[in-house]
Amino acid sequence: MTRNRSFIHIAAALMLTALVASPVFAARGSANFTSFVAIGDSYGAGVESASLNRNHQPFSWPAVIARQAGVADFQQPLVSFPGIGPELQLVDIVHFPPTILPAGTANGQPINLALARPYNNLSIPGANVSDVITLIGKEPATSTARSFAQFILRGLGTEVQQALAQKPTFIAIWIGGNDALGSVLAGTPALLTPLDTFKTSYNAMLDQLVAGAPAAGMVVGNIPNNVLSLPYLTSVAPFLIDPATRKPVLGPNGQKIFFVADLGGGTLGQLDANSLVLLPAASKIASGFGIPAALAQIPPFNQLPNVGKPLADTDVLTSAEQAVIKQRVDDFNTVIAQAAQQRDIPVADIKGLFDRVAKGIFIGPIFLNSSFITGGVFSFDGFHMTDIGYTLFADEYIKTINNAYHTSIPLAPLSDFLANNLPKTSSGAVVVPDMSYEVSAEAAAQMLMFAPQLRRRQAVH
Amino acid sequence: MRVIRNTFRLVIPVAIFMTTTAAFASGFALFEAGAKAVAMGGAFAATADDPSAIFYNVAGLAQQRRTAVMFGGTAINFQNNFAGDRNDLFTAGTSGSKYRAHTFVVPNAYAVVPFGGNLTFGVGVFAPFGLRTNWEQPWVGRYISSDANIKTVSFEPALAWQTSDGRFAIGGGPEYRRAKVVLNRNTLARNPFNGRITDVANTYLASDWSHKWGWNVGLLVKPTPTWRIGLSYRAPMTVDFKGTATITQIPSGNAQFDAVVASQLPSTQPVTTSIAMSDFAYLGIATSAVGKWDIEADIVRNSWSRFKTLSINLVNTPALSPPTRVSNWKNTFSYRLGGNRPVTPDWDVRLGALYDKNPQPTFDISPILADSDRVGVSFGVGYKRGPWVLDATEFALHFKKRGSNGQSQDNFNGTYKTDANLITVNLGYRF
Numbered sequence: 031m032t033r034n035r036s037f038i039h040i041a042a043a044l045m046l047t048a049l050v051a052s053p054v055f056a057a058r059g060s061a062n063f064t065s066f067v068a069i070g071d072s073y074g075a076g077v078e079s080a081s082l083n084r085n086h087q088p089f090s091w092p093a094v095i096a097r098q099a100g101v102a103d104f105q106q107p108l109v110s111f112p113g114i115g116p117e118l119q120l121v122d123i124v125h126f127p128p129t130i131l132p133a134g135t136a137n138g139q140p141i142n143l144a145l146a147r148p149y150n151n152l153s154i155p156g157a158n159v160s161d162v163i164t165l166i167g168k169e170p171a172t173s174t175a176r177s178f179a180q181f182i183l184r185g186l187g188t189e190v191q192q193a194l195a196q197k198p199t200f201i202a203i204w205i206g207g208n209d210a211l212g213s214v215l216a217g218t219p220a221l222l223t224p225l226d227t228f229k230t231s232y233n234a235m236l237d238q239l240v241a242g243a244p245a246a247g248m249v250v251g252n253i254p255n256n257v258l259s260l261p262y263l264t265s266v267a268p269f270l271i272d273p274a275t276r277k278p279v280l281g282p283n284g285q286k287i288f289f290v291a292d293l294g295g296g297t298l299g300q301l302d303a304n305s306l307v308l309l310p311a312a313s314k315i316a317s318g319f320g321i322p323a324a325l326a327q328i329p330p331f332n333q334l335p336n337v338g339k340p341l342a343d344t345d346v347l348t349s350a351e352q353a354v355i356k357q358r359v360d361d362f363n364t365v366i367a368q369a370a371q372q373r374d375i376p377v378a379d380i381k382g383l384f385d386r387v388a389k390g391i392f393i394g395p396i397f398l399n400s401s402f403i404t405g406g407v408f409s410f411d412g413f414h415m416t417d418i419g420y421t422l423f424a425d426e427y428i429k430t431i432n433n434a435y436h437t438s439i440p441l442a443p444l445s446d447f448l449a450n451n452l453p454k455t456s457s458g459a460v461v462v463p464d465m466s467y468e469v470s471a472e473a474a475a476q477m478l479m480f481a482p483q484l485r486r487r488q489a490v491h
Numbered sequence: 492m493r494v495i496r497n498t499f500r501l502v503i504p505v506a507i508f509m510t511t512t513a514a515f516a517s518g519f520a521l522f523e524a525g526a527k528a529v530a531m532g533g534a535f536a537a538t539a540d541d542p543s544a545i546f547y548n549v550a551g552l553a554q555q556r557r558t559a560v561m562f563g564g565t566a567i568n569f570q571n572n573f574a575g576d577r578n579d580l581f582t583a584g585t586s587g588s589k590y591r592a593h594t595f596v597v598p599n600a601y602a603v604v605p606f607g608g609n610l611t612f613g614v615g616v617f618a619p620f621g622l623r624t625n626w627e628q629p630w631v632g633r634y635i636s637s638d639a640n641i642k643t644v645s646f647e648p649a650l651a652w653q654t655s656d657g658r659f660a661i662g663g664g665p666e667y668r669r670a671k672v673v674l675n676r677n678t679l680a681r682n683p684f685n686g687r688i689t690d691v692a693n694t695y696l697a698s699d700w701s702h703k704w705g706w707n708v709g710l711l712v713k714p715t716p717t718w719r720i721g722l723s724y725r726a727p728m729t730v731d732f733k734g735t736a737t738i739t740q741i742p743s744g745n746a747q748f749d750a751v752v753a754s755q756l757p758s759t760q761p762v763t764t765s766i767a768m769s770d771f772a773y774l775g776i777a778t779s780a781v782g783k784w785d786i787e788a789d790i791v792r793n794s795w796s797r798f799k800t801l802s803i804n805l806v807n808t809p810a811l812s813p814p815t816r817v818s819n820w821k822n823t824f825s826y827r828l829g830g831n832r833p834v835t836p837d838w839d840v841r842l843g844a845l846y847d848k849n850p851q852p853t854f855d856i857s858p859i860l861a862d863s864d865r866v867g868v869s870f871g872v873g874y875k876r877g878p879w880v881l882d883a884t885e886f887a888l889h890f891k892k893r894g895s896n897g898q899s900q901d902n903f904n905g906t907y908k909t910d911a912n913l914i915t916v917n918l919g920y921r922f
Binding site for chain 2: 119120122123124392393394395396403404406416417418422425438440441442443444445446447448449
């Protein structure tokens with residue numbers, strides 16, 4: 031009893047201390063969008079269906095925020111259709127499985143390279159935190175980020191430097207996804223950015239921004255840690271499925287037949303129910319990879335050339351690998367939260383958004399979830415968002431800004447996506463998608479740099 | 492060999508009743524059954540001195556000692572506006588949506604025939620309930636309702652008797668009510684080819700004219716030469732409807748998408764539903780002791796708590812019927828005040844006011860009906876020339892701004908503002 035009372039007293043004292051000690055959050059600067067800049071990666075750029083193009087760039091999350099906040103001249107590095115690289119498009123849903131193909135073989139072209147000032151949206155597809163403070167656009171195109179930096183940064187300075195050069199009154203930042211995503215797309219935790227590197231870079235980025243624009247309002251966002259929220263990782267089962275019945279193929283004892291894969295370090299073994307097979311591996315499985323050798327003589331598997339050959343380590347994420355990635359992202363989020371708190375910067379809960387989408391959400395008449403093709407949030411590359419997805423992303427930022435800065439920026443509504451209610455620009459003009467097709471032989475090389483891990487024909491034939 | 496998880500299978504949600512279906516109603520009672528009564532704010536149960544007494548207080552027929560006929564109607568025009576909730580991810584920023592401009596006419600007709608010194612027979616035709624919410628397109632809420640329409644018409648023979656001194660009267664009669672309901676809406680689905688939310692089907696639910704019997708009684712007491720008390724009651728009823736759900740695909744322009752939609756659309760088929768309609772309970776007190784004014788105050792109660800749920804049942808494919816919509820309306824009261832003053836032997840002037848509480852919980856607010864508390868003021872004149880009687884009324888009704896406050900069961904939040912203007916005209920002839 032005495033112990034219980036002591037405990038109660040201590041708890042009450044702690045609660046009181048917490049109440050007294052908790053500072054009232056006052057966000058730095060103000061929500062003045064006179065000069066609005068955005069720092070980010072492919073999500074910020076508006077990459078969709080493995081392509082950066084002007085059909086979807088108006089729906090990049092920074093562009094949506096700018097539109098809702100009434101920013102008059104929000105400049106982005108627009109690319110003509112079919113984009114860099116050519117946009118993946120759904121071409122067949124009548125047959126199973128659906129077919130997705132790129133819209134042509136040549137890339138689109140940057141169309142406002144001559145802008146005589148830095149872009150408001152400085153997001154660079156493929157950029158990680160370190161890139162934001164190091165790349166200036168003059169580096170050789172040896173990575174996705176470096177390729178895009180060439181025409182987005184144009185040698186005028188880093189993302190941070192060009193943001194500051196515009197004397198920003200408000201800076202929106204979402205960076206860090208690629209510090210984990212590269213690892214997810216490659217099917218191995220080996221590509222995760224080391225925590226110390228991430229922490230150093232993230233703090234350096236914010237230090238530079240705060241020093242360069244001490245009066246500017248700012249907002250950052252955390253990173254999703256739920257790999258199950260990405261259709262890139264959830265669309266292919268780890269076991270055999272009969273395409274005719276769309277049910278698992280069962281073994282002699284009624285058990286599912288799990289694929290064989292390199293589980294890491296050359297260790298071969300069967301996947302389990304918690305293993306994830308990456309979307310591009312579907313085409314390999316279609317030729318027999320991953321199917322156990324014991325089925326090699328049994329029709330129809332005997333017609334597949336690669337039965338008995340394991341899936342590569344980079345084709346799958348085992349439970350252990352998923353746990354490593356999740357833990358690292360959690361650590362990244364701790365860094366982001368601490369870094370933001372130290373500088374009075376509010377944090378948009380993008381992780382929460384992805385968690386809700388993974389469970390499924392109703393918005394108006396539309397049910398959205400993380401299913402491939404039908405989910406509505408993720409595009410045909412399985413990990414970039416759709417116009418609707420980016421709008422939800424932007425709305426998370428707007429909600430955060432409104433809460434932190436006591437503003438009333440209207441949310442961007444999904445009713446804008448009603449087919450006969452096309453979205454409007456801040457000037458009131460209707461945004462009509464540019465469906466012109468432009469071919470450029472020079473752009474073809476860039477296409478390969480964009481997302482080398484992606485197989486262009488994901489349709490699993 | 493093709494291997495892919497089941498989730499890869501394309502299932503485009505095109506459920507016709509993606510959200511809850513038709514609440515055709517809410518506080519959809521009508522009180523506009525006679526120009527004089529409307530001019531007095533509907534406070535007429537203790538006056539009931541023209542043939543519209545069949546609606547307001549059937550006992551009032553007994554004091555009408557001349558054969559008379561009266562007919563007319565009320566023309567109703569709405570001005571309304573829907574503004575999306577700035578915190579709603581679907582409707583934020585939406586504004587300017589409104590009903591199509593058109594005039595709704597609520598008719599009435601009566602005949603009164605006295606027998607002997609104490610008995611009066613009457614027959615009336617009137618509309619005790621009605622609703623029309625017909626939205627101008629393109630309307631962002633069309634997936635819930637583009638057009639909701641409920642029509643009723645009642646035919647009531649009535650008999651009233653009064654004591655020889657006229658201080659006590661009682662009346663009643665059976666009511667034969669016919670009703671019809673219509674709901675028109677579009678079904679939306681996300682087109683995976685272009686990522687846009689697309690109209691893929693139209694569903695037009697139209698019932699046949701259905702009918703039901705009810706009853707109505709009234710009491711009128713005149714304790715002194717200058718005071719009157721009226722009581723009347725019109726029974727509630729639940730009308731069962733049969734009709735047809737006509738489902739028409741809307742081509743998207745993409746043949747593959749259209750094929751998938753077509754494979755999931757139910758066919759046009761019979762449909763059934765039931766709608767609970769409230770009772771009317773009037774208590775009115777009137778006096779002619781205030782100068783030349785004849786003044787009446789009424790309280791009217793409607794038992795809208797009967798309207799708890801609404802079910803739409805597709806007969807051929809019951810599994811595709813929508814879930815039962817929970818409405819849980821509340822009983823309501825309205826408070827009415829009116830006055831009539833003769834200014835010449837031929838002319839009367841009338842004034843009225845009312846406050847009418849709404850029965851609809853916030854979660855049930857929708858484009859089908861967004862009811863709210865109402866305040867109204869009315870002004871009317873009456874003109875008598877020989878056997879002819881002409882009554883005309885202007886009635887302005889303001890609905891308090893009503894928002895769904897993020898609670899909409901249709902995932903459709905916003906604020907509705909409504910005003911209505913009603914003009915009622917009746918022409919009578921006394922033999």
